[in-house]
Amino acid sequence: MTELPIHAALDDLIQALRSRGRAVLQAPPGAGKTTVVPLAMMQAGLTDGRIVMLEPRRLAARAAAERMAETLGEPVGQTVGYRVRGESKVSKSTRIEVVTEGILTRRIQHDPELAGVGAVIFDEFHERSLNADLGLALCLEVAGALRDDLMLVAMSATLDAEPVAALMDAPMITSEGRSYPVETRWLDRPLGPKARIPEATADLVVQAVRETEGGVLVFLPGEGEIRRVEGLLNGRLPDGCVVRALFGAMDFAAQRAAIQPATSGRKIVLATSIAETSLTIQDIRVVVDAGRARRSRFDPASGMSRLVTERVTKAEATQRAGRAGRVAEGTCYRLWTRGEEGGLQPFPPAEIESADLSGLVLELAQWGADPADLPLLTQPNAGSYAEATALLKMLGALDDNGRITEHGQQITRLPLHPRLAHMLTVAGRDAAPLAALLAERDPLRGAPVDLSLRIEAIRETRRFMEERPYQPHRPTLERIKQEAKRLAKDAPAPRGLSLPEMAALAYPDRIGARRKGTAPRYLMSGGNGAVLDETDPSANAPFLVITDVDGDRREARIRQAIEIRQSDLRALFEDRIAWQDICEWSPREGRVIARKQERLGAIALDDRIWQDPDPAEVARAMLDGVRQLPLPWTDAARRFAARVELARPNDPDLPSMRDDDLLATAEDWLLPYLDGIKSAGAWKNFDILPALRAMLDYGQMQALDRETPAHFTTPLGRQIPIDYGGEHPSIELRLQEMFGQKTHPTVAGKPLRVTLLSPAQRPVQTTMDIPGFWDSSYEDVRKDMRGRYPKHPWPDDPRQADPTLRAKPRS
DNA sequence: CTCTCCCT
Known part of the structure; x- marks a missing residue:
C-alpha cells in the first residue's frame, strides 16, 4: 500500500485539514485516493466524529468499504461500514461510513447539524452529479452556520479543480497518478459528413488490432451501435479474437463475463460510457474511441428528457484514453483528427444544467433556500427549474408561493421521482409495483405499449412467460420486483385505485386524447403531441395515460401507456376540469373556430359549438390567422403603401407599410376593421386600403398627396x-x-x-x-x-425645343 | 437511425 502515489500528498492534505478544515484533492484515477484518504484522516485523529465518504455508485461504495476494511484486517461493518439504498453495514464502532450520494441528502435534511459526523468527503466530485452538487452546497451551508468544525474534502480526477477550491475556500493539493503512457493516434483526415460511425469504427478497430497487441476497448455511444459494430467485425478479425459487448442494460453476470480477462485469445470489448468510470476492465492495452457520447437532456418545453448523441468532450476523451494505460503502456485510436481536437468542449454539462430538476427543487424547498443563495458551483438551468416548480405545484408538493406542503414533505421521504412518490403516497401500497416499474428501464421493450402487460409480468412472471408471446428482460424484472417489495413496506394503506388511475396520478400532464383521423396520434394534457404505432392494440383508445415516450421534439413516440376511461379522468381530476370558451384560429381549417370545451389542460373531454361568440374575440382570433397568412394586397393598396414608404424618410411620423411591420402592428390598425372576417377565404377578398388609409391623419394625408401625388x-x-x-x-x-x-x-x-x-x-x-x-x-x-420617324421633329438641341406630340408641319 | 449513465 505504501507504493501508491497518493501517499506523497497525504501530509499536505492532513496539514490543510488541520489548519483550514477543508481541502480539494486533485488526483488522477489510479492514484488510490478512495481507499487511502479516509483511513489516513482517521489515523491522523483529525476528528472524533464519523468520516462520511460519498460515492456516486452503490458498487463503488461497497467496494471502497470492503478494501478499507481489508486493509485494517476487519470485516466490513466494524470500523469501516457502508450504507446504500436498501442496504447497510454499519455499527456503533463504525468510524468511516461510505455512502451513496442520495443518502447524504436525506441525512442532512433530517438532521441539519449532522450530529456525530466529523468530516464529509466527496469522491469523484468531477462527475458533477446532481446529488454531489447539492450535497456539497448543503454541507458548506451547515459548516458555515451550525458546524464550523465540520471538515470537508472534495476529491476530483480532472485538472480543473480550481473552481471547487474557490467555492470551498480551500487549498488545492495535487497528487500524481499511477498510470503508463498512452500514445494517441488520430485520423489523417476528418470523417465526411455522410460517414457512418459504426462502419468507420469497425474499420478503425480492424486497423488497431493489426497494429497492436493486447486487449482492445472500444467506446461507442449506445447498444444499437455496439450491435452494428459487432456485426461489421464478423469475419474481419484474425483467429483467436473474442468480441464482447458491455452496456448498462446487460445483467450483472454478463457484465462480469465481459470484464474478466479472456482465458484464451485476444479480447475486444465493445462498450458504452459505462466502461469510462463505472467498470474497470482487466488487461486493456488499446482503446478505440468513436468520439460520441449519448446523454439525456431535459427539455423544459415538453417537460421530458430526451437522448442526444454528441461529440465527446476533452475530459471524456482523456478518461477513455487513460483506460489503455492501467497495466502497461498503451495506444489510443481516435475517430477524429488532431485538428478537430481543438473544437471539442472541455467538459460535459453538469447534471444541474441538463437534467430533470424536480427532485432538486423539492429538496431545496424542504431546505428552505433559494438556489441563488446557496453555494452551488453551477446554478440550476432556469427553464428546467421553472418547469420542475410547475410540476411540483401540480402534484401539490409545493403551494402557490413555492413553499413545500405537508404532502411534499411526505414525498421527499420516498426514494422515488416526485411524480412516482406522489402516486405512491396517494394510491397507497397497491401502486408499489407500478412505481418500481416506472422507475426502471422497460422490461418489455418492443412489446405493445400497454402497461398492464408489464404489471402482469411482474405479478405472475411464470404464467406470463408461458402464455404470452413476449420475452421480458429477466434481470430488470427481478430488480423491479425487489424494489416493489421494498417500496410497499413503507407505503400507506391501499385506496383501491385502478392501474390507469394510479398512472394518471403520476402523469397528470400526459393524459393523451386521440386526435381525429385514422392515425393514432394523441394530444397530451400538457400540450405536447405523441404518436402510437398503428399496429399497437391500444391504437384505438380514446384516452391514454402516456407514461413513457421517446424524446422526439415535434411528436414523441409512445413507448408505454394505458387506456383510461373518461369517467376515471373526471373523478380523478374533478378540480382541474372546467368549461372554457374557446375562440381561436385553426391553421388546419383556415378559419376561426368558436367552441365551448370542457378541458383538462390542453385536451377536451367535451366539445360543443359556441353559437354566438363575442365579435371582439372573433376579431382577435382572426388576427392570429392574419399573422400566418399573406396580406391581401390590391393594386390600389400597394400603390398607396408605396407612396407612404416613399414619403416616410421625409416624415418619420408616417407609419411603416412594409409587410412585416404591418403584421407586427396589425392589432392597432387592422383589428377595428376585421368585423365579420372569420376565414382565410374572406381575408383573401378583404380590402385593406381603408384600414391602411386610416393609419394616416388628415394632415398626413394632405402632405402625402402633395409629396407623392397620384x-x-x-x-x-x-x-x-x-x-x-x-x-x-x-x-x-x-x-x-x-x-x-x-x-x-x-x-x-x-x-x-x-x-x-x-x-x-x-x-x-x-x-x-x-x-x-x-x-x-x-x-x-x-x-x-x-x-x-422622319416626319417627327428631332432637334439638335432638345433643351431649346418645344415639347410636342405632333409630327412636323408639312413644308 | 427503438434507450447513455446513475441515485434517495
Missing part, C-alpha cells in the same frame, strides 16, 4: 399616372413631350424613373437624369429616330 403633369399639361408599384416611382411618356425640360422631375425629393417612348409608343430610353440624357445618349437616339 399624377405627374407633363410639360404639355397632361396628367399621367405615376406608377408607385416598383422600386422607384415611374412614368412613361413620349420623348418629344420632354423637349425643353432642363431638370429631372421628382416626387418626395426623389427622381422619377422616366421611360421615354418613341412616336410608336415603344420604349426608347429609361432615365433618372433627363439633363444627363440630353448631354449623352440623346445624340445616338436622335440619329436612330430620325431614320425611322
Whole structure:
C-alpha cells in the first residue's frame, strides 16, 4: 500500500485539514485516493466524529468499504461500514461510513447539524452529479452556520479543480497518478459528413488490432451501435479474437463475463460510457474511441428528457484514453483528427444544467433556500427549474408561493421521482409495483405499449412467460420486483385505485386524447403531441395515460401507456376540469373556430359549438390567422403603401407599410376593421386600403398627396399616372413631350424613373437624369429616330425645343 | 437511425 502515489500528498492534505478544515484533492484515477484518504484522516485523529465518504455508485461504495476494511484486517461493518439504498453495514464502532450520494441528502435534511459526523468527503466530485452538487452546497451551508468544525474534502480526477477550491475556500493539493503512457493516434483526415460511425469504427478497430497487441476497448455511444459494430467485425478479425459487448442494460453476470480477462485469445470489448468510470476492465492495452457520447437532456418545453448523441468532450476523451494505460503502456485510436481536437468542449454539462430538476427543487424547498443563495458551483438551468416548480405545484408538493406542503414533505421521504412518490403516497401500497416499474428501464421493450402487460409480468412472471408471446428482460424484472417489495413496506394503506388511475396520478400532464383521423396520434394534457404505432392494440383508445415516450421534439413516440376511461379522468381530476370558451384560429381549417370545451389542460373531454361568440374575440382570433397568412394586397393598396414608404424618410411620423411591420402592428390598425372576417377565404377578398388609409391623419394625408401625388403633369399639361408599384416611382411618356425640360422631375425629393417612348409608343430610353440624357445618349437616339420617324421633329438641341406630340408641319 | 449513465 505504501507504493501508491497518493501517499506523497497525504501530509499536505492532513496539514490543510488541520489548519483550514477543508481541502480539494486533485488526483488522477489510479492514484488510490478512495481507499487511502479516509483511513489516513482517521489515523491522523483529525476528528472524533464519523468520516462520511460519498460515492456516486452503490458498487463503488461497497467496494471502497470492503478494501478499507481489508486493509485494517476487519470485516466490513466494524470500523469501516457502508450504507446504500436498501442496504447497510454499519455499527456503533463504525468510524468511516461510505455512502451513496442520495443518502447524504436525506441525512442532512433530517438532521441539519449532522450530529456525530466529523468530516464529509466527496469522491469523484468531477462527475458533477446532481446529488454531489447539492450535497456539497448543503454541507458548506451547515459548516458555515451550525458546524464550523465540520471538515470537508472534495476529491476530483480532472485538472480543473480550481473552481471547487474557490467555492470551498480551500487549498488545492495535487497528487500524481499511477498510470503508463498512452500514445494517441488520430485520423489523417476528418470523417465526411455522410460517414457512418459504426462502419468507420469497425474499420478503425480492424486497423488497431493489426497494429497492436493486447486487449482492445472500444467506446461507442449506445447498444444499437455496439450491435452494428459487432456485426461489421464478423469475419474481419484474425483467429483467436473474442468480441464482447458491455452496456448498462446487460445483467450483472454478463457484465462480469465481459470484464474478466479472456482465458484464451485476444479480447475486444465493445462498450458504452459505462466502461469510462463505472467498470474497470482487466488487461486493456488499446482503446478505440468513436468520439460520441449519448446523454439525456431535459427539455423544459415538453417537460421530458430526451437522448442526444454528441461529440465527446476533452475530459471524456482523456478518461477513455487513460483506460489503455492501467497495466502497461498503451495506444489510443481516435475517430477524429488532431485538428478537430481543438473544437471539442472541455467538459460535459453538469447534471444541474441538463437534467430533470424536480427532485432538486423539492429538496431545496424542504431546505428552505433559494438556489441563488446557496453555494452551488453551477446554478440550476432556469427553464428546467421553472418547469420542475410547475410540476411540483401540480402534484401539490409545493403551494402557490413555492413553499413545500405537508404532502411534499411526505414525498421527499420516498426514494422515488416526485411524480412516482406522489402516486405512491396517494394510491397507497397497491401502486408499489407500478412505481418500481416506472422507475426502471422497460422490461418489455418492443412489446405493445400497454402497461398492464408489464404489471402482469411482474405479478405472475411464470404464467406470463408461458402464455404470452413476449420475452421480458429477466434481470430488470427481478430488480423491479425487489424494489416493489421494498417500496410497499413503507407505503400507506391501499385506496383501491385502478392501474390507469394510479398512472394518471403520476402523469397528470400526459393524459393523451386521440386526435381525429385514422392515425393514432394523441394530444397530451400538457400540450405536447405523441404518436402510437398503428399496429399497437391500444391504437384505438380514446384516452391514454402516456407514461413513457421517446424524446422526439415535434411528436414523441409512445413507448408505454394505458387506456383510461373518461369517467376515471373526471373523478380523478374533478378540480382541474372546467368549461372554457374557446375562440381561436385553426391553421388546419383556415378559419376561426368558436367552441365551448370542457378541458383538462390542453385536451377536451367535451366539445360543443359556441353559437354566438363575442365579435371582439372573433376579431382577435382572426388576427392570429392574419399573422400566418399573406396580406391581401390590391393594386390600389400597394400603390398607396408605396407612396407612404416613399414619403416616410421625409416624415418619420408616417407609419411603416412594409409587410412585416404591418403584421407586427396589425392589432392597432387592422383589428377595428376585421368585423365579420372569420376565414382565410374572406381575408383573401378583404380590402385593406381603408384600414391602411386610416393609419394616416388628415394632415398626413394632405402632405402625402402633395409629396407623392397620384399624377405627374407633363410639360404639355397632361396628367399621367405615376406608377408607385416598383422600386422607384415611374412614368412613361413620349420623348418629344420632354423637349425643353432642363431638370429631372421628382416626387418626395426623389427622381422619377422616366421611360421615354418613341412616336410608336415603344420604349426608347429609361432615365433618372433627363439633363444627363440630353448631354449623352440623346445624340445616338436622335440619329436612330430620325431614320425611322422622319416626319417627327428631332432637334439638335432638345433643351431649346418645344415639347410636342405632333409630327412636323408639312413644308 | 427503438434507450447513455446513475441515485434517495
